[in-house]
Amino acid sequence: MLLLAKAALGLGGALVVAGAYTFHEGVIRVDVDEYRAGGSHIHLWVPAAMVPMTMHFVPRHHFRDAAEHAREFLPVAQALFKELKKFPDAQFVEVQSDDQHVQICTHDGKLQIDVHDSSENVHMLVPLSTLDDVVGQIEESAPGA
Amino acid sequence: MFKIHRGLITKAALVTATAVLLSPFGAQAQTTSAPAKPSQSTSSATQEKGERWLHVRVICTDGRGDTVRVNVPLELAEKVLPAVNHDRLHNGKVRIDSTEVGDVDLHALMDAIRTAKDGEYVTVQGNDNDVRVAKEGSHLMIHVVDKGGSKKSQVEVKVPMKVIEALLSAGKDELDLVAALHALGAQGDVELVSVKDSENTVKVWLDSKNVAD
Numbered sequence: 001m002l003l004l005a006k007a008a009l010g011l012g013g014a015l016v017v018a019g020a021y022t023f024h025e026g027v028i029r030v031d032v033d034e035y036r037a038g039g040s041h042i043h044l045w046v047p048a049a050m051v052p053m054t055m056h057f058v059p060r061h062h063f064r065d066a067a068e069h070a071r072e073f074l075p076v077a078q079a080l081f082k083e084l085k086k087f088p089d090a091q092f093v094e095v096q097s098d099d100q101h102v103q104i105c106t107h108d109g110k111l112q113i114d115v116h117d118s119s120e121n122v123h124m125l126v127p128l129s130t131l132d133d134v135v136g137q138i139e140e141s142a143p144g145a
Numbered sequence: 146m147f148k149i150h151r152g153l154i155t156k157a158a159l160v161t162a163t164a165v166l167l168s169p170f171g172a173q174a175q176t177t178s179a180p181a182k183p184s185q186s187t188s189s190a191t192q193e194k195g196e197r198w199l200h201v202r203v204i205c206t207d208g209r210g211d212t213v214r215v216n217v218p219l220e221l222a223e224k225v226l227p228a229v230n231h232d233r234l235h236n237g238k239v240r241i242d243s244t245e246v247g248d249v250d251l252h253a254l255m256d257a258i259r260t261a262k263d264g265e266y267v268t269v270q271g272n273d274n275d276v277r278v279a280k281e282g283s284h285l286m287i288h289v290v291d292k293g294g295s296k297k298s299q300v301e302v303k304v305p306m307k308v309i310e311a312l313l314s315a316g317k318d319e320l321d322l323v324a325a326l327h328a329l330g331a332q333g334d335v336e337l338v339s340v341k342d343s344e345n346t347v348k349v350w351l352d353s354k355n356v357a358d
Contacts, residue, residue, distance in 0.1 A: 072231060079228040083221050087196070090216060090355040097211040 025049040026110060029125040036119060048130040055137050063141030074139045081132040085109060196220060197330040200357050204346045214357040219330040226323050237323030238315050252313050258285065259306055284335075285309060291342075298342035305332050 025048040032042040055063075067074065084106055091105040101116040111131060115122040197219040205211035227237040241251075258266070258280060267278035273293035279286045287302040311328035315321035329351060338349035 075228040075230070076225060079225045080221075083224045087218055087221065088355065090218070091214070091357075092216055094214040094357075095212070098209055 022047045022049055025129055026108075026127040027125075028127070028130065029123070031121070031123040033121045034119065035121075039120070048127045051130050052133040052137065055134065060141055063138050064143060067138050067142035070138070071142060074135060074142070077135045078132065078139060081111075081128050081135060084111070085128045085132070195353065196355070197351060197353060198355055199329070200348075200350050200352070202346075202348045202357055205344065206346055207344050216355060216357055218355070219326050219351075223323055223326045223330075226326070234322075237321065239320045239322060241318055241320060243318060252317065255309055255313055259310065280306075283307065296343050298340065301339040303335060303337055305329070305335065307331070 028044075028046045028048050028051065030042065030044040032040055034040050070077075087106065089105065089107050091103060093102070093104040095102040099118045101114070103112075103114045105112050106128065107125070109129065110125050110127050113122070113124040199217045199219055199222065201213075201215040201217075203213040223237075226234075230236070233240045261280065263280050263282065265277060265279040267276060269276040273291065275288075275290040275292065277286070277288040279288075283306050285304045285306060287300070287304075289298075289300040291298040291300075305328070307328045308325050311324040312320050312322070314324050332351060334350070334352040336348065336350040338347065340347035
């Protein structure tokens with residue numbers, strides 16, 4: 001009985017450690033709700049740590065193309081995401097009209113983008129560290145980097 | 146007796162270990178729970194840290210009530226701006242074409258204003274426009290009232306002289322935006338730009354809060 005408990009604890013512990021590692025960078029959350037007949041309802045939760053890991057399996061030429069297209073904006077994006085991490089939660093942009101509300105803010109080290117419209121709601125939450133990693137990896141793949 | 150204690154101790158150890166191992170999930174669940182709007186209490190945190198925020202607010206007064214609010218920490222802008230290399234903006238500096246300013250020596254002009262006494266330098270009163278440029282204390286004030294047409298507008302610009310000096314510190318044909326932002330950060334709370342017309346109200350100001358009014 002005790003042996004079984006120890007085995008269960010070992011297995012459980014391994015699962016928890018794996019889970020804790022997977023979720024240590026937080027979760028990327030994307031919610032899209034379209035309010036029309038046949039509209040999409042997408043609710044996506046992805047462990048943020050998976051993104052940089054998965055990027056290692058993407059063929060390098062895709063990154064080279066992406067880096068080529070975004071060459072002008074990559075240093076800006078990298079500087080922005082790196083610096084944003086240092087600031088407390090804040091609302092950076094808010095646009096409000098009678099039928100639409102858009103906000104871009106940071107919350108608990110995550111970039112949050114919300115769009116509330118009469119026809120759809122879009123909500124995105126991405127850890128800044130993940131964005132920083134992704135931009136860094138794309139920049140490293142740039143020709144001449 | 147010993148066996149009973151050993152069993153109890155083992156069970157307690159198992160429960161404790163499980164609780165400790167599961168605690169990251171609990172913490173994770175808290176952090177991933179419903180994202181909230183940034184708390185306004187962070188405003189006091191930024192005040193304590195002495196962070197300076199540039200705010201832009203545009204309110205459409207045409208009946209629809211559209212509002213745009215942008216809040217940017219000056220320190221962030223100072224760090225990000227040098228990374229922008231587009232058109233005439235490089236390393237936080239904007240190259241100006243001398244032909245665009247009509248061969249006016251901006252440095253000499255600003256130096257003259259800086260050393261001059263307070264007063265009204267330009268006053269134009271016309272049928273269509275009223276323009277007033279003055280130096281008041283350590284600020285350059287520009288006031289324009291457009292009276293012509295159906296869209297009457299009023300523009301007020303208040304720029305600290307230190308900011309203008311920093312802006313012109315780069316060289317003859319350049320404006321140093323990063324230096325200007327740095328100088329702006331050292332200023333107190335100030336309303337920099339105010340535009341009011343029949344359709345929009347625009348306000349640009351600086352303070353220590355990370356939330357707009």
